Structures are given as C-alpha cells and as structure tokens.
Amino acid sequence: MSDKEILSIRVMGRDISIACPPEDKPLLLEASTILNKEIEQIPDKGNALILAALNLAFQSLKGTQVNDDDSNKINQIISSIDDALN
Template sequence: MSEAKQLDVTIMGREFRVACPPEEEVALMEAVAFVDRRMREIRDSGNVMGVDKIAIMAALNIAHEFMGTRIAGGFDVADFRRRIGHMQETIDEALKEQQQLF
C-alpha cells in the first residue's frame, strides 16, 4: 500500500485537507463531488438552515440510501459496483498497453 498524500477538497465553499492513498484519489474526489452536490440540494430546498444541520441531513440521507443497497442474504450492491469499477480500470489499463501494438 502506498503512502497517503494530503489533498485539499472543497465542500459547500469550505476547504478541508484529507489524507488519501494515491490509488483512491479519483474515488475520493467523486465522493467529495457527491457530498457537495447532496448538501447543496438540501440547502437549496430551503427546509434546512445552517451548514451543520445540512451536513447531518446529507449524512443521514446518504446512510439511508447506502443501507438500502444491501439486499437480504448479504449481497452488497455498493461493494459489487466498486468491484466492477476496479475491473473496468484493470481492463482499461490492459487495453492501453494493447493499443501500442497497433
């Protein structure tokens, strides 16, 4: 496992520094964009005031959705999607090497 690097991310106009292994940087940035989008949607609805309350509501909504992805019998849709994503990355890398042959 490679050493974590420090990344500056922005969520709802606030900057945060987070540690992240280089191989997970793309996934982290997708998560940041997702959380930022969800928090902005809640803020724009006008029903919740204050960044702290917006963050809590976003966290609860995301947790509820995540828990809903688990199907009885232990099948985890989110884990399945992550695995497919990793497989796709591996395939893309292999195809890049093959393109050099032509």
C-alpha cells in the same frame, strides 16, 4: 501499503485537506462531488452536512447491505470532514 498524499476538496464552500492513499483520490473526489450535490438540495443549511450524511448513508444501506469495513470507512470519512469543518 502506499504512502499517503494530501487531497484538497471543497465542501460547503470550505477547503479541506485530507491525507489518503493515492489510489483513493478518485473515489474521494467523487464522494465530495456527491456530498456537495446532496448538500445543495437541502434548504436547512445549518444541518445540511448532517442531513446529507444521513441521507447518503440511508441510500447506501437501502441499495446494498454495508459490510463492517464499508461502515467503518464511511464513519472515518464523516469524522474527517466533521473535524475539518469544526
């Protein structure tokens, strides 16, 4: 298993540092871009993060069935972002 590196992303105008394996960096950067685009479309900024996460999870489930590993990864990413924002 590779060593983890620090990835800096920006979500809702906040800089967040996430420890991740180097091979996961491109997907996490893409995920943060998708999340920010989703948040921009939500008028209620107070609940934007929750609504964006719910919408992205729904889209993922609607498009394909998410297996347990994917579901756990999604929950870990949401938890990491939530912890960093709080």
